[in-house]
Amino acid sequence: MVVSVVPETFRWALAGQGAIYASFWNRLLAAATPAAPVAATWRVATAWPKAQMPMALQLEAGAFPIAPPTVRALAGGPTVALPLRQDPRLPEWSTAVFWPAAAGWHQVQGPGKTSYSFYVFGPDDWQGPAAQQRQLAAAQRAAAAPARHPPQPTRCGSPGQRAGFSACSCLPRGTCG
Missing domain, CATH: 2.60.40.10 (Immunoglobulins)
Structure with missing residues (x-):
């Protein structure tokens, strides 16, 4: 909606000032016209x-x-x-x-x-940037993952180990893998 506070613009046309009359209404109506639809x-x-x-x-x-x-x-x-x-x-x-x-x-x-x-693109195109994206994603995933503690070795003779298990002989004394 556009409102004009200029009264009786028809007098411009009657007084021979057609260019002023046309310019005024052109600007007023252009402001009231909705924008053209955006091309897809x-x-x-x-x-x-x-x-x-x-x-x-x-x-x-x-x-x-x-x-x-x-x-x-x-x-x-x-x-x-x-x-x-x-x-x-x-x-x-x-x-x-x-x-x-x-x-x-x-x-x-x-x-x-x-x-x-x-x-x-084909499967062999852009391998460098794709590898960089995978490395970045892996680094972000590793940074976001909770810290995991490595498994602790068990002591020989612990309750979870069977008697006579010979794997202890090849590990440092007193530990089992």
């Missing part, structure tokens, strides 16, 4: 997507599409419908999970005439 755009949300591995595709659009978008390999193959999950916090974002069958260029079609091309 796609992006790959997975770093280094690989064949036979799940990858996330994210759609940003003004409204949730009525028909599901489709994706296909540009080298040939079946066209697959992408089921979208709308983000509850940002309704203009939707995400789809896609499992590409082969490496190479792929293309998403929809919504409407929107299309987006992306590349899927």
Whole structure:
């Protein structure tokens, strides 16, 4: 809603000041007009997507599409419908999970005439960054895990050891593994 405090703007038009009249109403109506809908755009949300591995595709659009978008390999193959999950916090974002069958260029079609091309890498591509990600994940997992104490050796002749067990002879005196 836009409110003008300028009274009787029609007098500008009657007085031959059509440019001022047109400029005033142009600005006023432009301010009242809703913004144009955002053109739909796609992006790959997975770093280094690989064949036979799940990858996330994210759609940003003004409204949730009525028909599901489709994706296909540009080298040939079946066209697959992408089921979208709308983000509850940002309704203009939707995400789809896609499992590409082969490496190479792929293309998403929809919504409407929107299309987006992306590349899927082979299993031997990007091994260095992937190894670094695995090492970082292992280090984070090790740091988050509770400290484990190594098992303590038992003494020979302890209640849990059988009589006549000969493994004690090869260990330091008085301990068993």
